[in-house]
Structure formats: structure tokens, C-alpha cells
Amino acid sequence: MAASQDEQDVISCMLKLPIEVNPSEDEGEDVDESNNRQQSEEPREGVNGPQGPQPLDEAEATSEFSHELSDEQTYYDVFISVGIRQALPVMNPYICIWCTGNKEDDTINGLCDSCKSRMRKDEEEQELFDKAIDVFNFTIASRRVRFYDKIEHILDEHGESRFLIYKGDHNKARVQVPGLDFVILNEAGVQTEYTLSEAQQELLMQCLLTSRQCHCQMIFLPDLLNQEFHGSPMEDLDLPPGHGDVASEASRLVDSIREVFFTPKHETCGSHYIYKFEMSRSKRQYAVSFSDKQLGWPQIVRPWEEYYHERIEDVTGTRNDVNDLGDKREVTERCVETDLERVREEDPFSDEYFKHLEMQMYLDDSQWITDDWKKWKENGKL
Ligand SMILES: [Zn+2]
Secondary structure (H helix, E strand, C coil): CCCCCCHHHHHHHCCCCCCCCCCCCCCCCCHHHHHHHHHHHCCCCCCCCCCCCCCHHHHHHHHCCCCCCCCCCCCEEEEEEEEEEHHHHCCCCCCCCCCCEEEECCCCCCCHHHHHHHHHHCHHHHHHHHHHHHHHHHHHHHHHHHCCEECCCCCCCCEEEEEEEEEECCCCCCCCCCCCCEEEEEECCCCCEEECCCHHHHHHHHHHHHHHHHHHHHHHHHHHHHHHHHHHCCCCHCCCCCHHHHHHHHCCCEEEEEEEEEECCCCCCCCEEEEEEECCCCCCCCECCHHHHHHHCCCEEHHHHHHHHHHHCCCCCCCEEECCCCCCHHHHHHHHHHHHHHHHHHCCCCHHHHEEEEEEEEHHHHHHHHHHHHHHHHHHHC
């Protein structure tokens, strides 16, 4: 059965594009046939080699991490996978990043006219928003520069685009970001290829580059957030003693930043970290997240109550759930320091060891952040 006009409209609307519709000739086409169709097409550059997405074999979908890489290996087995359905809600460049209403232009992470004019009258919120967008753009830029994972574009068992992200060994692997100029969706047995605009490709990439980043950001970002929102100097900026404190008392934008660990209202994600900001002047509270896009959630800053009711199933976790900024990093440092060697000796192929190894990698990576941030503030790019 062909996709109904309604279904096509829903997708076209989310992607906001007149799309190159390329349904298969046979109704109810299965994945194998789709693969044949693709192989007969012109070779595609940049997406998973010349053949385009390959169908996903069930066995591959459930593959486990390999914990020790041999000398020849550069990447761990599938690290995480993101289905196109999860990414769709963040791929529409014509929605406002604050109210998610429609906007006229396709500026990435931009505001609609009414949010723009409202915010112009609210200096505090405007400053928070601008700084948060700046930090978000920085995390994406930094991830591109420091990226050592590999993304693969395949077709899943439903014949739809899915992205597999393999974690790289940061001593060996280098950037492997594919071109993402099209995606494939399957509506009621009809596969359709959607050509993506540049803005859509960037938004899809932001979704993929924020995958599994929430806890990493808790490790990378504390000093940066302290500096940017509290006015406290980063450790090695070498300001005269007391300088930061004096400046911050008068001008600090945000009173407190907490790390919140919770169970999100989400089909595939079991736990997530975000920040909770309390403003200095108004005492208003906001949810701030630099990694929500991975979940198909477009916004970066939201009033706390709104976020809480819509996104949070349960504020839960092993460690009391709401903690001071920097807490996750401290815990991770302690954990790696005391346990890494022990779990390795116990079983170098255990999940436990892989988790510790991963934490070690994040801690190593976070050493770049201070320098990257300085470069970003000076040049607006990395
Ligand atoms: Zn808006």
C-alpha cells in the first residue's frame, strides 16, 4: 500500500521541503529489493561508500562493544545508533528554537519574530539565550574538530535511514563525518528518498554529534560555564587574584548552575543529564541543555517548569539527582583513579572495564576544552 497523502504531508512538513519523491515501483517492497534499487543508482560519494546505505542485518544491530582494540583496529563496534524518526523533529530549520512555532527563514537555531521582539525587552533572558547558543555552537564545533568517532548511514530493518556511531580510539582515529545529503523513510511499505537542504544536513549532524554527549559535557563544561555564566575565571586564564570574584559579584548573570540527572520521557533513552540555571536578578529558573538534540528535542534553553513537566519522567539516579556544577567530573575522576586498573585486571573484556576506559577517554579529551574555548572567543571558530 502506498503512503497516504496525509503521511507524506506530515513528513514533508517536518522536513519542510518539496522533496524529491522517489518511491519504489513495487508496492510493499522489502529491504532486499530496496538494496538492489540503490545499487543500480549512480554511486554516491560521502555516504557510506559508493553504494549508499546498506540494509541492516539483525545480528549487526545487536552487536556488542569490543573492549580491547587490536593494533589494526581503530574503532569500537557500534557505539550507538540513531534512527531517522528520532532525528526528524530537530531537522526542521523553519521552527523557532524557543517556542517551536513556525518561522520564516531557515536560520539554524534561530528565533521567530515574536520571540525575537519579546526577548529584546527581556535583557536577562536575551543574554542567557545568546550565551547558551554560543556555548552550544562551540560544543558542536569542538566535537567536529576533536571528533574521532565514525558515523555510518545504513538502512534499518524497516528500510529507513539509521546512523551507526562507532567510537574511535582517540589515539588512532580521526574525523569521519559522512555527507548527509539524503535520508530514506518508509511509509506503509513505500520507500522515499528525501534530499536534504544544507540547513537540514547541519541539523541532522547536530543531532548525531550530540549523541551520548550529555555526560561528557558534564565532564567538559564546568569551568567554561562558570566563566561564562558566573563570571568566574577559568583556572589558567591567569587573572590577578580576586579579580574574577569582584567582577562576578556585580555582573554575574546566573546565581546557580546545577547538574540534573533524570529519566526522560523518551522511547529509547533511559537517563539523561541537563543543567538547571537560576538567574541572579529575576531568580527565574531554566533548563539548559547542549545535548537534547540527540533525543529529537530541538530547544537549548527552556523555562524550568515547562521542561520539567514535558520532558522529565522522574528525577532519579544513584547519586541524589541534583548536584553542584562539576560534581559529575569529580566523581568520574575519582572513579577512574581508583578503579580503572582494578577492573582491567579483573576482566579486560567486561562492560565494566569498557565503561571505565570510556570515562578515561572523556577526561583526557576534556583537557582540550580550555584552549578551544579561548580560540573560539577570539576567532569565533576553531
Ligand atoms: Zn518563537
